[in-house]
Amino acid sequence: MYTFDINKVDQIVDILLKDQQILFIYDNKMPPLEQIRAITYCKVHNTFNHHTNSCPCLRGTILRAIDNAKYI
Secondary structure: OOOOOHHHHHHHHHHHHHOOOOOOOOOOOOOOHHHHHHOOOEOOOOEOOOOHHHOHHHHHHHHHHHHHOOOO
């Protein structure tokens, strides 16, 4: 069970990136916003096989950060 709204994971990633609290390990160039909206896309993994909101890796990372009261 998650202690945050899993439908907002995509927005959480945007905020953390903007505040430079997280960085991507690799230099991924996201596709245009219109393309992301039309299909499934994960910003973290730069892949089209799942959506950022449903990324179990990211959800777990956010949950651990909240539980530990630390930033990611």
